[in-house]
Amino acid sequence: MKITDLKCAIFGQNPVVRIVTDQGISGYGEVEASKPYLKPHVLYYKQYILGEDPTDVERVMLKIRKLGSFKPWGSAVSAIEMALWDLAGKAAGLPVYKLLGGKVRDQVRVYNGAVRFPLADSSPQAHAENMAKMKESPERFSIIKQGIAFHGQMHSQVPNFMYGEVRSGSPYASRSLLTEQGLKHVVACVEAMKKVLGDEVGLALDCGPGWTVPDAIRLAKAVEPLNVMWLEDMLTGDYTPYVQADLYREVTRSTTTPIHTGEQIYLRQNFQELIEKRAVSIVGPDPCDVGGIAELKWVAEYADLHGVLMAPHGTGNGLLGLAALVQVAAAMPQNYIAFEYPMGRPEWWYDIVEGLPDPIVKNSFIQVWDRPGMGIELNEKAARKYLREEDGDFFD
Numbered sequence: 284m285k286i287t288d289l290k291c292a293i294f295g296q297n298p299v300v301r302i303v304t305d306q307g308i309s310g311y312g313e314v315e316a317s318k319p320y321l322k323p324h325v326l327y328y329k330q331y332i333l334g335e336d337p338t339d340v341e342r343v344m345l346k347i348r349k350l351g352s353f354k355p356w357g358s359a360v361s362a363i364e365m366a367l368w369d370l371a372g373k374a375a376g377l378p379v380y381k382l383l384g385g386k387v388r389d390q391v392r393v394y395n396g397a398v399r400f401p402l403a404d405s406s407p408q409a410h411a412e413n414m415a416k417m418k419e420s421p422e423r424f425s426i427i428k429q430g431i432a433f434h435g436q437m438h439s440q441v442p443n444f445m446y447g448e449v450r451s452g453s454p455y456a457s458r459s460l461l462t463e464q465g466l467k468h469v470v471a472c473v474e475a476m477k478k479v480l481g482d483e484v485g486l487a488l489d490c491g492p493g494w495t496v497p498d499a500i501r502l503a504k505a506v507e508p509l510n511v512m513w514l515e516d517m518l519t520g521d522y523t524p525y526v527q528a529d530l531y532r533e534v535t536r537s538t539t540t541p542i543h544t545g546e547q548i549y550l551r552q553n554f555q556e557l558i559e560k561r562a563v564s565i566v567g568p569d570p571c572d573v574g575g576i577a578e579l580k581w582v583a584e585y586a587d588l589h590g591v592l593m594a595p596h597g598t599g600n601g602l603l604g605l606a607a608l609v610q611v612a613a614a615m616p617q618n619y620i621a622f623e624y625p626m627g628r629p630e631w632w633y634d635i636v637e638g639l640p641d642p643i644v645k646n647s648f649i650q651v652w653d654r655p656g657m658g659i660e661l662n663e664k665a666a667r668k669y670l671r672e673e674d675g676d677f678f679d
């Protein structure tokens with residue numbers, strides 16, 4: 284089998300990758316909804332993969348893997364990798380999880396980072412009310428993640444929250460030591476949310492990036508009695524093009540609260556120090572940013588050898604990204620906790636993707652399906668309606 288074309292179209296805001304072959308089958312991958320600008324970046328790789336056998340996934344990846352980087356510049360490579368696995372599975376007549384080593388579990392646990400309701404303000408009461416709505420959502424999530432402090436509006440809305448300035452521009456531009464009032468406000472919000480969830484549903488907190496080391500330690504110690512699932516991306520994280528494992532290690536060693544990072548990190552090599560130093564308790568690579576699903580599997584295996592747990596990121600990955608997450612989560616070792624459940628937005632995504640269970644999530648789990656490849660299909664007829672004019676030849 285040979286690759287004859289690489290195409291990319293924007294559906295809604297998600298770039299969708301299609302790898303076309305000389306045998307009449309295609310493979311699909313998807314990039315986060317926040318990155319429609321990546322289409323030319325995806326197409327840049329076409330020159331390197333034309334004529335290659337897509338079922339030799341690793342040999343194709345060796346041609347392009349070094350031409351990517353931390354979020355958002357690893358997404359195009361990652362989506363191509365997923366499309367290659369989709370093709371390899373379809374060609375073999377096997378679900379992708381079989382090619383990744385086989386199924387470890389029949390159902391995969393997901394956590395809520397996508398089913399959202401508007402937050403009235405940054406008060407503890409608003410956080411409690413918001414959490415109550417998420418707790419009642421029909422997916423019955425067993426873990427719910429909420430943004431606090433620098434991850435969201437809290438740092439800019441709460442008066443006298445921090446000593447530094449609120450900055451705009453690139454994502455998470457603000458970084459500062461908190462005032463005592465600011466720190467107490469964060470803790471009060473966490474307490475209010477925990478009161479709603481009790482010990483029935485786990486609470487994970489996306490915190491930054493933006494914290495300093497001393498404040499990160501203070502927060503982690505302050506919430507120790509609350510048994511939160513993890514504190515995510517306090518020091519570096521989302522859209523940070525570096526890791527700083529030693530700083531994370533200092534925080535992690537000083538507390539019993541699990542510390543989490545990794546959604547922006549590209550490639551297993553960039554997880555090496557974090558994992559070998561056990562600088563965090565949990566890593567959360569995103570298959571749409573880390574370099575793909577096999578890359579995620581390698582990180583998971585290496586993390587498991589070092590006692591580090593896995594909670595992959597995925598909120599913006601859309602329904603093709605969801606399928607990829609299900610395949611790799613089925614094959615992950617026992618350090619797997621749950622992945623962040625992505626949704627299709629706009630709503631019509633559910634009309635153009637076939638093969639998903641209905642409902643998708645029951646009691647916080649998704650049953651792993653057994654069809655070849657990623658096991659879902661774009662319904663060409665339905666999907667054509669949503670093609671942009673410039674993407675008119677996507678299915679041709």
Ligand SMILES: [Mg+2]
Pocket residue numbers: 489515516521546596
């Ligand atoms: Mg995050």
